Amino acid sequence: MADFSLRMGFAKQGPVIWLSHLEVVRAMERCVRRSGLPYAVSQGFNPHMKHSFTAALPVGTGSNGEYMELGLASLVEPQQALCALQAVQHEHLPVLSAEYAPRDAPSLQLYYNEAGYRVVFAEASGEAGCSSSACAPECSTDSPESQTQAASPVEELLRRLHTRQSMEILKKGKPRIYDLSLYLTGAERDASDPNALLLTILSRPEGSLRPEILLAALSRPDLSLKLVSLTRVSLQHKELA
Amino acid sequence: MINPESPSLRPRLEQLLARVEKPSRYIGAELFAEKPEPLRVEHLDTTRPARDDVCSPALQQAAENLDVALIYPDIYDIGASNQALVILYAVARHVPGVGVERAFLPWLDLAAELRADDLPLCSLESQRPLRDFDLLGITMPHELVATNICELLDLSGIALAAGDRGEDEPLVLGGGPVANSPAPFAAFFDALCIGEGEEAFAEVLASLRETKRQGLSRAERLKALADIEGLYVPSLTQGTVRRRVLADFASYPVVTAPVVPFVETIQDRLSIEIVRGCARGCRFCAAGMLNRPVRERSANTIVAAATQGLARTGLNEVALSSLSTTDHSHIAQILRRLSGRYDATDIQISLPSQRLDAFGVAMAGVVSGTQKKGSLTFAPEAGTQRLRDVINKNVSEADVLGALHAAYEAGWRRTKLYFMLGLPTETDEDVVAIAELANLAYATAKDAVPDEDRGKVRMSISVAVFVPKAHTPFQFCGQVPREELLRRVQLLKAARLSKGIDLRWHDPSASLVEAVFSRGDSSLAALGIRAWELGARFDAWSDQFDLAIWEEAAGELGLDLQELASRPLALDEALPWDFIAGGVSRQYLVREYERALSSAETTPDCTRGPCGSCGVCAGSVQTVLAGARG
Incomplete structure (x- = not known):
């Protein structure tokens, strides 16, 4: 991951429970871009946002607490990051929390088993x-x-x-x-x-x-x-x- | 506020979602979609006895609101990013007293579930039955749309023929490219909007809102619509209908907060239309002939709209769209400014296709950064210079090879070349020349790359079938019969293409039906209905199209598809689309046709050379360029 790993908690609720995992990922990426946060991108061939998600939810399944880990190129106060995300979030994919993951934290999918x-x-x-x-x-x-x-x-x-x-x-x-x-x-x-x-x-x-x-x-x-x-x-x- | 007498069917529809493929197509709730508020019962004071003379203001307003649904007659994945829908949705939300929603045709699985559960087709936003709306606006993007129109009207419980609709059924308005030759589709519509819709649609909504408030009958509402310029009301219109053209396209607001689909659509990006119209004058091209004159937005408008749109939507790609994007007089500046801003980000700038010269390739290079990963697309259209001159594709073999050399030298390893089969005057020599040009291009590409990359050079050749289109110089030409087209495909396959070139061709069967409708008259509505009754759906999907159904339907009606598609038209013949005025003149079409077929003489682009006297520029509608074109 990038220099700073922001661990964002979010929910999947209402009609968007019917989204596929890939559609949730795309929607969350768009929320991050709208927020103006200094997200990190991979270098080279095809630059893309650096992030990881907790295990895929089946189509039709909602959630009260998913996590997305987002690489940031520079440090932003977690509370400030949360406000920036919440200002542009999708109402059915609300961002609930934001905090930095410890440097040696295991990956989300391994950890939340x-x-x-x-x-x-x-x-x-x-x-x-x-x-x-x-x-x-x-x-x-x-x-x-x-x-x-x-x-x-x-x-x-x-x-x-x-x-x-x-x-x-x-x-x-x-x-x-x-x-x-x-x-x-x-x-x-x-x-x-x-x-x-x-x-x-x-x-x-x-x-x-x-x-x-x-x-x-x-x-x-x-x-x-x-x-x-x-x-x-x-x-x-x-x-x- | 939505009408309380039309409840949402969301709970019942949700029960079907677990049983269908890709349920996210049907949920709505996207960013920037309208959020119709149901009129809640609590708002109404039920403790007091109803009084006829006092109506709750909320109820009153809901009853007077004009409920409009914009419909794309294919699945969400295809239609959600359609620019006509994006623009008209934005237009409608700015008209006071109008509630606008969208609807799409469900895929076969959900359509079957809806019928089994006796549920009507609903809008996406509030999931209310389409038949409860006041107005349904259906855009027609191509000629293979008839069966899908029948399907969506039938699923909605609305009579297929406008003449059979009752007072309580919605008015059905058609529009889009196909409406320029509306005869085959007129029976389905109460009214059609011909030409560019921005202004006409706003006028339609204002008129209908007013006539609804006055409680006027269907016939009276239509009478008011018939007075709007560009509106064709089949039951009333006599004489010509003038196409609407947005004279002030350059300063018309750009949509920078379009609905952002969850589903990955076929145009999964922000689209900024930078030029409307094209004056290159390709003689087969309906879009180029119809969308005149050329009007450019300014570089500042374009850069501001792209930047604002990306920031608002969070999309990671912006396409600068138009019929010929790299013809914009300030394209180099626009691309430099945008690529400077988004360099080293995950945001891409894309051009729909490349102009066939070194400049086109240079422009593609500005936005692709150092990595030339994707494929570049070029459209030589024909294999020989003679045939390229016939179609007025003002491109030489040196241009084609120069562009390809530049592309591979700059680092691209994949290109796609578009050709057409069955163009007027085409001979076997022209067909074989497609393979010869492709082989030359491939050899050029190999020469342009370093030795170690020669194995990576890829090229694909895509061959479409020529379809004569109304309002083009080639409207007078018949389509080459299907059997003969299949022979020419074989001829092309037999011509030795270099290994590494991938050849793809369109099935001429669907192009046959396309040609029938593109020059058709009002008798074809019955053909569309019969094909739908026999099970035809999604005819634009090559895996769904079934010529046998169309032949059976045509046989029953005494129509000969091949005869309809292949018949040449006399230059002085009365044509079903003659009453649509405001496009290029008949004299121009005849002149271009004669130039093409008698002398293969080309006509220059009027944005770079002399006026070609096409007859479009008149009064307030003029060519608008942001600067001098190079």
């Missing part, structure tokens, strides 16, 4: 959850008893998150087995909402697991859960054993 996600599902009953014909068997019953007695689909999913040892997904046509104990480090109910779960997923040097793929794999074939939103709520560092 554990992410918390909040998943919200549609109400188990009601039309929102029943728009696809696949869920007809669960939802066709009108009996209130059957719904209160049986575990709700969210509860059943949580049980599977706690008990399943592994899952298999197809990657480029080839089956790949994930040992869930290595990747899934937490799964609990969100106390504020019966239809929401909190997941913690660890990314490892040998691979990472995307939350929406995990949820889809564990819901198959019988759970009819309709995802309302998926948000990365935290990023933290975890020492790998």
